[in-house]
Amino acid sequence: MSEQSPVKQQGDALENLLHERRSFPPSADFAAGAVAQQSVYDEAAAEGPEFWARQARSLLTWDEDFTETLDWSDAPFAKWFGGGKLNAAYNALDRHVEAGRGDRVAIYFEGEPGDTRTYTYAQLTEEVKKAANAFESLGVSKGDRVAVYLPMIPEAVITMLACARIGAVHSVVFGGFSADALRNRIDDAEAKLVVTADGSYRRGKPTALKPAVDESLAKEGHTVTSVLVVRRNGEPVEWTEGRDIWWEDAVGSASAEHTAVGHDSEHPLFILYTSGTTGKPKGILHTTGGYLAQTAFTHLNTFDLKPETDVYWCTADIGWVTGHSYVTYAPLVNGATQLIYEGTPDTPHQGRWWELVEKYKVSILYTAPTAIRTCMKWGRDIPGKFNLDSIRVLGSVGEPINPEAWMWYRTVIGANGNQKEIPAPIVDTWWQTETGAHMIAPMPGVTATKPGSAQVAVPGISIDVVDEMGESVPNGSGGFLVIKEPWPAMLRGIWGDPERFKATYWSRFDNMYFAGDGAKKDEDGDIWLLGRVDDVMNVSGHRLSTTEIESALVSHPSVAEAAVVGAADETTGEAVVAFVILRGSAKDDDDIVATLRNHVGREIGPIAKPRHILVVPELPKTRSGKIMRRLLKDVAEGREAGDSSTLADNTVMQQIAESMRS
Ligand code: WT7
Numbered sequence: 001m002s003e004q005s006p007v008k009q010q011g012d013a014l015e016n017l018l019h020e021r022r023s024f025p026p027s028a029d030f031a032a033g034a035v036a037q038q039s040v041y042d043e044a045a046a047e048g049p050e051f052w053a054r055q056a057r058s059l060l061t062w063d064e065d066f067t068e069t070l071d072w073s074d075a076p077f078a079k080w081f082g083g084g085k086l087n088a089a090y091n092a093l094d095r096h097v098e099a100g101r102g103d104r105v106a107i108y109f110e111g112e113p114g115d116t117r118t119y120t121y122a123q124l125t126e127e128v129k130k131a132a133n134a135f136e137s138l139g140v141s142k143g144d145r146v147a148v149y150l151p152m153i154p155e156a157v158i159t160m161l162a163c164a165r166i167g168a169v170h171s172v173v174f175g176g177f178s179a180d181a182l183r184n185r186i187d188d189a190e191a192k193l194v195v196t197a198d199g200s201y202r203r204g205k206p207t208a209l210k211p212a213v214d215e216s217l218a219k220e221g222h223t224v225t226s227v228l229v230v231r232r233n234g235e236p237v238e239w240t241e242g243r244d245i246w247w248e249d250a251v252g253s254a255s256a257e258h259t260a261v262g263h264d265s266e267h268p269l270f271i272l273y274t275s276g277t278t279g280k281p282k283g284i285l286h287t288t289g290g291y292l293a294q295t296a297f298t299h300l301n302t303f304d305l306k307p308e309t310d311v312y313w314c315t316a317d318i319g320w321v322t323g324h325s326y327v328t329y330a331p332l333v334n335g336a337t338q339l340i341y342e343g344t345p346d347t348p349h350q351g352r353w354w355e356l357v358e359k360y361k362v363s364i365l366y367t368a369p370t371a372i373r374t375c376m377k378w379g380r381d382i383p384g385k386f387n388l389d390s391i392r393v394l395g396s397v398g399e400p401i402n403p404e405a406w407m408w409y410r411t412v413i414g415a416n417g418n419q420k421e422i423p424a425p426i427v428d429t430w431w432q433t434e435t436g437a438h439m440i441a442p443m444p445g446v447t448a449t450k451p452g453s454a455q456v457a458v459p460g461i462s463i464d465v466v467d468e469m470g471e472s473v474p475n476g477s478g479g480f481l482v483i484k485e486p487w488p489a490m491l492r493g494i495w496g497d498p499e500r501f502k503a504t505y506w507s508r509f510d511n512m513y514f515a516g517d518g519a520k521k522d523e524d525g526d527i528w529l530l531g532r533v534d535d536v537m538n539v540s541g542h543r544l545s546t547t548e549i550e551s552a553l554v555s556h557p558s559v560a561e562a563a564v565v566g567a568a569d570e571t572t573g574e575a576v577v578a579f580v581i582l583r584g585s586a587k588d589d590d591d592i593v594a595t596l597r598n599h600v601g602r603e604i605g606p607i608a609k610p611r612h613i614l615v616v617p618e619l620p621k622t623r624s625g626k627i628m629r630r631l632l633k634d635v636a637e638g639r640e641a642g643d644s645s646t647l648a649d650n651t652v653m654q655q656i657a658e659s660m661r662s
Contacts, residue, residue: 020403024410025448027422030392034445036301036459041446044459051460052080052488056293059300059333061095062086063262066289070486076506076513077493078486080290085262088269088288089132089165092332093125094260105337108311108360109154112201112343119154121335127154127251129258131162134250138226140193142167142263145271147191147224148318149173149182149209151200152342155230155247156318159195160270160328164288167263168193171271171283174319175200177605179215181281185273186216188283189495190223195247197230198237203347206233214238265289271495272321274433275545276504277516277535283495284321284433290488291325291436292333298438298458299330302427303364303393304445311390313339313357314366320542321433322397325489326366330437345371350378354386365413366395368541372405372413373571380412388416393444396428398541399573400529406451430454430529432515433543434505436489439463440527453528461487465519465527470509478520480533483513535629537566537574544576544608546629552603553578556596558586563619563627564610567636575611577636579619579656588615612636616659618652620644635660 026034044051053069056062066084096102102122109117119127140146146163148170150156156172163170171189173182186194194217199208210229217224217240229237230247266287273281299305305312312331316322331338339360345353353375357365375383394414396406406426411417414424426449430440440463442455449455457463462485465473473479483490490513494501508514518530532538535546546564553562561581566574580596582588593613601609614635620628623646631653634641641653 020450020452023448023450026425026445029422030425031445034443035304036443036445038446040301040443040459052293055297056081056289056488059296060086060091060289060292066265072486075486076502078490079266080488081265081293084265084289086265086289087165087260087262088292088329089128089161090260091292092161092329093121093128096121096335097125101335104335106332107154107157108337108339110339110341110356111153112204112347117154124158126256127158128161128165129256130251130254131158132165132258133254135162135168135193136166137254138193138228138245138250140166140168144168145189145191146170147173147182147186147189147194149175149194149196149213150230150318151175151197151209151232152317152340153197153200153230153232154340155197157328157340160318160324164269165258165260167267169268169270171273172318172324173273174317174605175209176319176607178602179212180602181604182212183216183222185281186222186224189271192223193226193228194224195228197232198235199233201233201343203344206235208235210237214240263288266492270324272324272433275536275543275548277545277547279545279547279551281548282500282504285492285495286436286489287492290490292329294437294487294489295325295330296333298441299326300334301443302429302438302441302458303366303395305334305336305364307335310336310363311339311360312336312364313360313362315341315368315371321436325437345374351382351385354383354388357388357391358386361390363390364393364395365391366397368398369396369401369405370399370540370572372396372401372409376405376408377571380417383412384417388413389420391416392424394424394426396426397431399538400531401428401452403451425449428454434491435487436491439483439487450526453522453526455526463527465521466509466512470512473521475521475523475525478518478530481515481517481519481529482509483515537576539566539574539576539607540572542607548604549576549578549600549608549610552600552608553580553596555603556599558582558592559596561619563629563632565629565633565636567633576608578610578613579616579632580613581617581619582615614660616656618649618655620647620652622646623648
């Protein structure tokens with residue numbers, strides 16, 4: 001925990017936001033036709049947890065109805081929809097085919113080089129059945145863990161759903177993580193199968209994935225018996241006989257008959273690792289019934305989904321929770337048609353995204369502020385070349401969206417370059433890997449939205465902002481964001497570490513979930529997120545732990561000590577800046593900086609490489625030895641360092657300043 005209150009810490013952001021007074025009510029037309037009406041708030045308020053029971057029954061198909069809505073007797077370990085049985089893959093696939101919707105497009109896939117594939121619900125169901133049979137023939141059964149290390153290609157979704165179908169627990173590892181990071185996750189979850197690809201395409205070039213899998217499994221002592229390899233870019237790969245199998249051989253030859261059986265509502269669906277305040281990533285565990293109910297409900301209501309006519313596009317990678325909840329699960333459970341794009345937004349040109357919106361007539365776009373700010377930097381002329389008229393709802397996720405980016409998103413994208421009289425509503429959605437689904441978000445037909453605010457709790461969700469003592473703050477004040485009641489999609493724990501689950505989220509305040517975010521209630525009681533209050537950074541919407549990067553740095557023989565901070569960055573939100581003290585024998589030159597950046601890339605992954613590494617003689621520490629990152633943040637952001645009176649040695653900041661000048 002930082003020594004300062006989140007409000008003081010986020011002073012500048014808060015100052016700016018306090019001046020934001022604009023508010024945009026839904027248009028009469030949009031409101032009249034919207035999925036979510038005021039009544040959904042009224043019902044949620046009146047019904048309590050039964051509201052979710054009703055959603056779970058209407059949005060999902062249960063093989064056995066549940067007998068108990070919520071069991072909170074073993075808090076903070078929740079059980080939702082006890083006694084119920086359902087199959088996630090059946091809900092995402094088969095039931096749509098059985099209901100005569102088999103010809104509806106489930107996925108439009110566009111590869112970075114421009115290759116395309118279309119899967120109807122019937123075709124996707126068949127592929128998942130084949131993959132489920134193939135996984136079973138490789139010895140994967142209910143409860144086994146499967147590591148998924150794939151690019152954004154349809155096989156990623158097929159793999160996740162095939163696991164869900166047979167009750168295996170997937171653990172998706174983002175392709176940008178290193179061989180070491182992959183191995184740590186494989187070991188922690190004791191995965192039996194790894195599903196990967198030869199590689200992918202990025203910025204017009206083939207990139208490799210399989211070599212990282214080979215490297216991660218090179219050292220003995222792991223639990224993996226098979227590696228299934230999708231052929232995506234045709235680059236040569238090394239092959240371990242008896243372990244490696246081509247996807248096309250295993251899945252291609254498998255039977256397309258597979259009956260989905262219902263699993264318990266609380267059966268584990270997936271583990272997804274995320275960074276915390278310590279060096280070791282946490283395996284966030286999600287289960288089936290509650291997760292599907294809340295992701296489906298929010299996808300339908302927050303995005304005002306009309307499954308028959310909308311084309312939905314979420315730009316997130318399946319390596320993150322957004323790709324789990326709002327690419328793989330909710331859109332398919334809701335029978336939506338969605339676009340999946342493999343590559344970067346600027347390949348082969350900076351208008352690629354908008355070209356795709358025009359080509360597929362995307363009507364709901366869900367992306368991150370960092371992407372919006374990047375497009376702003378490239379200029380409005382670029383989206384201006386494309387027809388974005390199809391867009392009717394815009395979503396934002398991953399970090400606070402600044403009012404400038406919000407307004408740009410609204411006029412340039414949501415109003416097709418100011419040509420539409422009524423721009424598409426923007427829904428800023430606050431949630432986390434741990435919450436599984438949207439927790440704070442406007443309902444686009446009900447809520448008047450303010451640029452930069454995530455607004456209000458989702459119906460059926462209990463959110464508050466509290467002070468240090470856990471007391472609810474009045475409107476106009478800031479504090480810590482908490483969740484006051486259990487929610488269906490909540491994490492069920494940290495894989496293999498129940499104590500850490502309690503300590504991380506439930507010990508800061510009594511009977512409340514502590515999210516780790518600072519927030520403010522404005523005069524109307526609307527919620528504004530102010531960023532993390534712990535040692536977690538947010539770089540381009542990706543969560544990185546300062547401690548994890550520090551451990552990576554000190555694992556290098558040249559480094560004696562390291563401190564990492566997130567420095568404000570116009571495009572990426574935050575940028576990683578590292579301060580290191582070298583060991584006596586190491587030389588301070590350009591080489592060492594490059595070496596250390598690459599070292600972090602190897603230990604964690606390219607996304608964690610520090611933007612800047614500054615070699616310093618000392619680090620500012622309190623008398624109890626805690627590094628005062630606040631002071632380093634001042635340096636990293638080019639400010640005069642703040643109050644350093646609690647330092648054990650108050651000449652340290654001067655020493656750092658001098659070393660920067662030399
Ligand atoms: C952290 C969670 C939620 C999926 C992607 C990130 C920040 C997320 C918002 C938002 C302000 C946001 C928070 C949160 N965050 N969405 N709309 N406004 N901040 O998932 O990696 O688990 O990170 O991202 O700080 O705690 P994640």
